Amino acid sequence: MSKGVLLVNLGSPDSTDPKDVKKYLDEFLMDPRVIDVPFWLRSFIVRGIILNTRPKKSAEAYEKIWWPEGSPLIVLSEKLQDKIKDRTTVPVALAMRYGSLTLQKGLQELADQGVDEVLTIPLYPQFAMATTETIDVKVEQLRKKYFPQMEITSLPAFYNKPEYIDVLSKSIAEGLENVDYEHIIFSYHGVPERHIYKRDITKSHCKIDGSCCVTPSPAHEFCYRHQCLKTTELVAAKLNLKPGTYTNSFQSRLGFDPWLKPPTDRTIERMGLEGVKKLVVVTPAFVSDCLETLEEIAMEGKEIFLEAGGKEFTVIPCLNVRDDWADVLTGWIDHWRIVDVKTAIA
Structure with a gap:
């Protein structure tokens, strides 16, 4: 072979062009594994609501990056x-x-x-x-x-593979060179909580209660939340990050159903309001910089942080090339x- x-x-x-963005969003959001509701409801949400309002705004965001x-x-x-x-x-x-x-x-x-x-x-x-x-x-x-x-x-997913963790940690360490920071946010793309429950192969382990993701289980093979938290844990150990100097969060919420918490935008705002002046954000769910890293984090996130009282906002690039x-x-x-x-x- x-x-x-x-x-x-x-x-x-x-x-x-908003027309191209609309076409793209239609294909993306109509995927039953992205918005996992019956077709009629997904069609109403996407084609009846989102595509009548979002393409122009998304097109403007794409223009920025x-x-x-x-x-x-x-x-x-x-x-x-x-x-x-x-x-x-x-x-x-x-x-x-x-x-x-x-x-x-x-x-x-x-x-x-x-x-x-x-x-x-x-x-x-x-x-x-x-x-x-x-x-x-x-x-x-x-x-x-x-x-x-x-x-x-x-x-298979490679979130915990030593060679990946080594490269990711090295890229973060290089991004932190000559950067005086107080806190690091590990921001992962968000998913609805129901996605976690749906992919629990044990049908009983996942509870999103603070303990299930750190308790050994076959469910972890397909648990996005566990894999995100494990990525951070392994990188933190590799970089000798002190407890309390880093936080996990989840970005890009859509709709009103419960999504993984805490949300990145509110976490960034809270850091600023609590007196953190120098913040670093890492985005380990992405291997290539894109709209979610270049605009949502590097632009919108920075604006949120500065308005909340922060002074220095650093985004570590993805692994890219x-x-x-x-x-x-x-x-x-x-x-x-x-x-x-x-x-x-x-």
Whole structure:
């Protein structure tokens, strides 16, 4: 069999035109693993409410962070793909879960090169319904319909893998050089609490009560909250961060249902109001800088902090196209090429 790799990230509108943003948001928000309610209700929420108000505002946000080459997320993902191509002998394609750089195009690119065994790499350290799972489900649908002879496996969540933690910790340490700070916020993308309960394979462990995420359980394999908290724990240990000098939070809430707490925007505000003058924010749920890091945190978060009395606000960049990050991914790919995915990141 001929092996190949498909890197997968979230996606982006084709431009900052509100029409392109609306098209993108429709595909994204109509995904039943993003807004997991019956179709009729999801359609009413998304197409009856959100898409009549949000595209213009989101387009303005994208305009603030758009690069001359295009969407930062797409540009960074393409550059990472190029670095990995230079480091491995197997074909490496790139796709997005949403937008015009589709999963079908990515799989077809590999098929055209004679690839019949694919490793998909969802570029998310932690497992979540709205990220890793929706990629895996969509890829399987496409395989059955268009690529029935193709064998596809997915790289598991790598939130706790030593080589990933090493690179993430090193990137944070470099970002903290010459930065005088009082507190670090580890801001992860938020998800509804119901997503945590839905993916509890034990059907009883997850209670989001402060103890379940630190109590050993098979549920942790698919628990986003546990995996986020564990990422912070491992990085804090690696960097010798003192207890009380860092906090976890969750950003990007949508709707009125309960989401993971505490919310990042309110945490940033609280820090300022409580007298913290020098704040650092890290975003370990993202490996590439995007709207959520460049605009929501670096711009909106900074504004919130300064208005609350803060003085210095530092955002640590994502791993983006770091050489050591490309080396880690290439190492996993080459191990899979020689052995198998189950031991690739063991």
